[in-house]
Amino acid sequence: MKYTIKDVADRAGVSIATVSRVINGSSVVSEKSRQKVMEAIEELDFKPSQIARNLVMQTSNTIGVIVPALSNQFTGGILNGIEEKTSSCGYDILVGGTGGDVERERRYLELFQERHVAGIIFMGWQLKPQTVNVINSISVPVVMMNRNASGLKVPTVSIDNFRASYQMTKYLIEKGHRKIAFFRNSVDIDACGVEQYSGFERALAEAGMEIDRSLVKYGEFSEERSYQLMSELIRQENIPTAVFATSDIMAIGAANAIKDSGMDVPGDVSVVGFNDVEMASLYRPALTVIHQPLFAMGEEAVKMILDSRNKDGSGMENDGRIVMLPHKLVQRDSCRSIPVEEEGK
Amino acid sequence: MKYTIKDVADRAGVSIATVSRVINGSSVVSEKSRQKVMEAIEELDFKPSQIARNLVMQTSNTIGVIVPALSNQFTGGILNGIEEKTSSCGYDILVGGTGGDVERERRYLELFQERHVAGIIFMGWQLKPQTVNVINSISVPVVMMNRNASGLKVPTVSIDNFRASYQMTKYLIEKGHRKIAFFRNSVDIDACGVEQYSGFERALAEAGMEIDRSLVKYGEFSEERSYQLMSELIRQENIPTAVFATSDIMAIGAANAIKDSGMDVPGDVSVVGFNDVEMASLYRPALTVIHQPLFAMGEEAVKMILDSRNKDGSGMENDGRIVMLPHKLVQRDSCRSIPVEEEGK
DNA sequence: TTGTAGGCGTTATCAT
């Protein structure tokens, strides 16, 4: 059915070694042999078995990517970057979706090792201690995306979440907002979330403002939850002038709750997001957000894996360093500035 | 570094054959041996090499998925279904992003063959003749997602695009719309697009309405393009009472153009979409759309590949059959009904 | 420059 290197050798009247040489461009082969081999390959439409090659080479020019969900513009943006970089480097990508389930995370981590991937890029909603353990004990390079946890021995790529959050909060304050709700992601240990919250706190503190506990909520990365949370606030008539959500999807949830209750965004309450997925600019009013360079982050992660592999086979240097890429605040239409005379109302 | 089956055998004091047997649960092994082997595996944290296994088995319990873009809720929804099904069947998935580029499509098609995937699921924005040729000449089972072309010799899974479009158009007409714009995807040969258009035509014809050529446009699957198209219509004051876009993203583009021009959706013009990606229900007004069972479609595609593989190794039965899954029309808030007295205005 | 042969980690077929 499928031809092997031997068939090509026979047809070209040379040995399999020669065929192998022309395929890999290695060593020197006479122009004549090369010609014959090429022809034979062409005629047979021969494709070398990556599997056999990987077996002898002890690696698979494949990198594994583990994500919570495939249908998600955040992970999607990163995946695009990963795809671009891997494909231009001759690597293929193996993906696994976990739904955030620890057991499935572990399974994919193992599966990918069994497949001898060159490295693994890991994304999760939260980082459970169990997962951290598995990751730390893995024998191939792993890089973590956008999430961090103490005790994690692998590098991670993300933005400076503290500064990003600080900057956005400050922006809100400068716009005259004094009653700001903060919708964070999850309650679980998640260094990024903690940093985002710190940034929020700091900016408030610097402005001499006190933080209103009744306005910080956990949106669990979900539109529904965020919608619910915002609706409650409205029902309680504890309405902020602005809500800062640490994911666009939560921002949209809040905005929808506001709109559906008959109020206007940003007329009545401003809403700002985080990440800048495609939806953020498509929504109306277009969301003012912190932009994360998703594509570049994906590329960077691949680069790190490939680099570590060029140095030595012993995985990453076992460092928990974190590579930060530049974010930016992009102003759109979901945040209004409150005139001074209105402030006291 | 990594242990092999031989290390396990030594440690357990048995032969590699026995180890292999307990790993695969095949044949009968004495309980004593099984115990020892299990222990050895445990102690060494041994993981069998999928690569070696694949080599001897001549297959890779991997399926390849080719998509135009990873950051896309449509492909994402399908990918989720594919992931679920493959992972529950012990398969892994290899993905390739093409950006719709023919050359990259061809490359991934080849790459995946070289990796001996069990099958390939293909998605593209359009289906160019070149790609059709490559696909027809491939030696592993291929299933096409949601797109079709004459001369294609592989099965495809999709919904009944003709009926879906017909149904939506009819719905619009029943709501009192008489001036309906139709934003289709691309000009390229794309059986699905053609069917959608036929459905639109038919519904109009049955209602005794004539089709207004100035209102059928090609949105190229893009929000920008659709936005542009709608803006032009507005500038020309050739404003329909409803626009039917064959993708949600285009629907949003149109809706945004309408809103940004100061008009209201659906107050001034209704907008309906197609696919029902996440954004469709998050957008405000929530979009009335044709819902495609993305997840189920992904599952079905995997099922087809796995089935064909159980029957015989010679690929699919070379049929261009198309498996249709049920769609549905979901009403939300982006389409209003026009009272009779208004109709004549 | 080219060919021979050993080995990569498994599975599977024989014997035993």
Place this chain on the structure above:
DNA sequence: ATGATAACGCCTACAA
């Protein structure tokens, strides 16, 4: 029930 051993398709010294 278990153990040699021959594939699987390819790469790579080592020889010629």
